[in-house]
Amino acid sequence: xxxxQNNDLNVARQGFEISLNKLQSDIxxxxxxxxxxxxxxxxxxxxxxxxxxxxxxxxxxxxxxxxTQIQVLCVELIRKEAPLASDxxxxxxxxxxxxxxxxxxxxxEGIAKISVTxxxxxxxxxxxxxxxxxxxxxxxxxxxxxxYTLRDFSLCSSILEELRTKDKEINSMHKQVQKELLxxxxxxSSEGGEQATYLMWAAHNLERIADRSKNIAERSLFQVTxxxx
Amino acid sequence: MEKIDNQTIISSGIxxxxxxFEESKNILECENLSVNYGETPAIENxxxxxxxxxxxxxxxxxxxxxxxxxxxxxxxxxxxxxAKVRGSVKFYQNEIYSDNVDSTEIRFRIxxxxxxxxxxxxxxxxxxxxxxxxxxxxxxxxxxxxxxLRRAAVxxxxxxxxxxxxxxxxxxxxxxxxxxxxxxxxxxxVLMDEPASALDPISTQSIEDLIVELSSEVTILIVTHNxxxxxxISDYAAFMLAGEERIGRLIEYGTNEQxxxxxxxxxTEAYVTGRIG
Numbered sequence: 001x002x003x004x005q006n007n008d009l010n011v012a013r014q015g016f017e018i019s020l021n022k023l024q025s026d027i028x029x030x031x032x033x034x035x036x037x038x039x040x041x042x043x044x045x046x047x048x049x050x051x052x053x054x055x056x057x058x059x060x061x062x063x064x065x066x067x068t069q070i071q072v073l074c075v076e077l078i079r080k081e082a083p084l085a086s087d088x089x090x091x092x093x094x095x096x097x098x099x100x101x102x103x104x105x106x107x108x109e110g111i112a113k114i115s116v117t118x119x120x121x122x123x124x125x126x127x128x129x130x131x132x133x134x135x136x137x138x139x140x141x142x143x144x145x146x147x148y149t150l151r152d153f154s155l156c157s158s159i160l161e162e163l164r165t166k167d168k169e170i171n172s173m174h175k176q177v178q179k180e181l182l183x184x185x186x187x188x189s190s191e192g193g194e195q196a197t198y199l200m201w202a203a204h205n206l207e208r209i210a211d212r213s214k215n216i217a218e219r220s221l222f223q224v225t226x227x228x229x
Numbered sequence: 230m231e232k233i234d235n236q237t238i239i240s241s242g243i244x245x246x247x248x249x250f251e252e253s254k255n256i257l258e259c260e261n262l263s264v265n266y267g268e269t270p271a272i273e274n275x276x277x278x279x280x281x282x283x284x285x286x287x288x289x290x291x292x293x294x295x296x297x298x299x300x301x302x303x304x305x306x307x308x309x310x311x312a313k314v315r316g317s318v319k320f321y322q323n324e325i326y327s328d329n330v331d332s333t334e335i336r337f338r339i340x341x342x343x344x345x346x347x348x349x350x351x352x353x354x355x356x357x358x359x360x361x362x363x364x365x366x367x368x369x370x371x372x373x374x375x376x377x378l379r380r381a382a383v384x385x386x387x388x389x390x391x392x393x394x395x396x397x398x399x400x401x402x403x404x405x406x407x408x409x410x411x412x413x414x415x416x417x418x419v420l421m422d423e424p425a426s427a428l429d430p431i432s433t434q435s436i437e438d439l440i441v442e443l444s445s446e447v448t449i450l451i452v453t454h455n456x457x458x459x460x461x462i463s464d465y466a467a468f469m470l471a472g473e474e475r476i477g478r479l480i481e482y483g484t485n486e487q488x489x490x491x492x493x494x495x496x497t498e499a500y501v502t503g504r505i506g
Contacts, residue, residue: 012504082457084489084501226491 016081023073023094024149030066030101031145035138037063037108038209042134045115045202046127056112063105070098086223093223097148100212100219104141107205107212114198121195128180129173130203136173137209140166144216153224160217170210177203246481246493248465249278252322256281256418256448257302257339262316264297264306271297272477274316277467279418284440284449286459288488289469290506294477295452298469299420302450303339304332320418337364340411344423346403348395353378353387353406356395360414373413381409382439401432408439412447419443421451425458437462456501460489468497 037056044052074095077083083091140163147159181203184196222228252258255278262275272294279285279302287295297306304325306312318325325335337360348356357374366373374391378384383405387398395406404424411419421440425433440449440462453459459466466488468481481488481497492498499505 013502016503084456084460085492085498087502089491226486 013081016077016083016087019073019077019081020087020090023070023077023091026066026070026073027094027097027101027148028145030063030070030098031141033059033063033066034101034105034108035141037105038111038134038138038141041108041111041115042131045111045118046131048115048118048120050116050119053112053115057109057116060105060109063102067098067102067105071095074098089223089226093148093219096219096222097216100216104209104212107209110205111202114202118195118198121191127199127202129177130199130206133170133173133177133203133206133210136166136170137206137213140170140210140213141216144213144220147217147220148223150220151224153221156217156221156224160214160221163214163217167210167214170207174203174207246483246497247277247479248483248487250280252278254278254280255319256321257450258317258319258322259298259301260317260319262298262301262314262318264294264301264315265311265313266309267311270476272469275469275477275479277479277482279448279450280465281417281448282444282446283464284444284451284462286463286466287450287452287469288454288456288459288466289477289480289500290471291454292475292477293469293471295469296422297477299422299450299452302418302420303336303341305336305341307332337414338416339418339420340414340416341420342404342408342411342422342424345427346400346407348403348406348410350394350396352392353395353398354391356406356410357413360410364414377409377413378406380412380443381405382435382442383409399432401428401435404428404432404436405439408436412443416447418448418450421449423452423454426454433458456489456503460485468492468494468500470496470500 037059040052041056043049044056074091077091081087143159143163147156150156150159178200181196181200185193187193188196218229258276258278260276263273264271275294275298287299289295297312300306300309301314301318302320306314314326320335320339324330325332349359351359354374357377358370361370361373375384375388378387383402386402387406390398395403398406404427408419408424424440425436428436437458440451443449444464451459451462463485465482465484467479468488469477470480471477481492481494483493487493488497489501492501496505
């Protein structure tokens with residue numbers, strides 16, 4: 001390509017380029033809101049802070065609203081710009097990622113609802129491995145969002161491999177948590193058993209958050225390769 | 230006739246951005262094809278194969294040599310006095326620029342449809358019957374006219390107006406009559422130079438539908454500036470570009486999925502996403 005063509009490349013479809021950049025920043029904003037929701041929901045579960053749990057439940061509406069705004073922007077860009085090649089892949093992956101993020105937001109809201117249901121019950125056994133699962137899930141989600149911004153085959157592939165390994169680790173932790181909580185349910189017919197039942201669901205949600213974070217890394221790689229696995 | 234399957238695609242050792250097919254699957258192919266208009270080079274060293282019964286789009290900015298390349302495939306450039314063609318163009322593996330090849334016969338077997346509908350100032354019937362008559366066909370002309378118009382999906386619209394001037398019907402109908410005129414010679418390939426660029430969206434759609442339908446029996450090579458059209462109808466697409474020296478070169482040639490989904494060359498990517506051109 002000539003120098004002139006490169007310059008043209010920078011100015012051509014400038015409005016479209018601005019919209020694509022807005023799409024990316026909106027997705028990162030949604031990602032931030034979702035990460036905050038996970039952290040707050042786990043904190044409220046640990047500290048029995050019902051008000052904070054209710055805040056997470058209320059804030060989920062903002063996540064849903066932003067999801068809709070991003071979807072509207074994607075549909076508008078498809079309608080107006082008839083995107084092809086990398087532009088099309090960026091918009092398709094954005095639509096997929098926004099769906100994953102909204103669902104992760106729902107899992108955080110789910111944990112907050114569990115926390116509200118548990119009320120002031122004192123947590124058992126320091127919530128077993130649940131805080132650690134949450135920490136790892138949030139780390140996976142952050143990495144997957146980093147991958148989304150990179151748009152580089154080698155870096156995105158490497159992050160996906162890393163997240164696949166971490167996802168397996170979280171699956172193992174989930175199994176261990178289930179085992180411990182089942183033992184509690186079997187042995188404790190009072191409050192402890194009740195708490196363990198709730199915590200099973202919280203652990204399930206965290207395992208799903210890890211799965212969907214891995215999905216985001218897969219969509220990020222699709223953005224580069226156009227290959228659907 | 231079945232379309233070519235991916236197993237017949239072989240990779241090119243020279244340029245991985247240019248798809249290569251088994252020679253026996255190509256109905257047309259050119260090798261190191263260059264064209265000059267006088268002393269001015271228009272296209273240089275284009276090598277590509279056109280698999281039988283496929284739809285191949287030629288895309289690229291204005292002036293990159295798409296139409297020049299298209300015209301080489303049925304020796305239409307012979308009609309331009311200053312045009313000099315070098316390299317090889319083969320039809321069923323036979324050189325079409327050999328001295329012993331009749332260029333008129335080549336043009337019957339490799340038909341052409343142009344950007345603007347160009348019916349003769351004669352009746353619709355005479356337009357279609359023109360080629361077969363030149364070929365000495367006098368029997369069953371009515372059948373040939375009807376079947377050609379049917380294949381071009383315009384029979385129902387003109388069947389009661391066959392003796393009216395072909396210039397009296399709409400642009401979209403005229404273009405399909407021109408396609409019918411090409412089909413009346415039973416061509417094996419139809420070259421189309423922006424056949425829908427002068428038509429409204431409905432007529433464009435009917436031409437696109439027609440192209441896809443025809444491709445089961447005819448190979449189509451089409452020049453288009455409409456990326457969405459090329460994406461909708463092509464099996465393969467070839468991207469040409471002229472650099473500062475204004476000589477057109479083949480930059481990338483691949484499947485529809487490759488060229489419009491994930492081009493290998495940055496220049497193709499820039500063109501199909503509207504950043505250059």
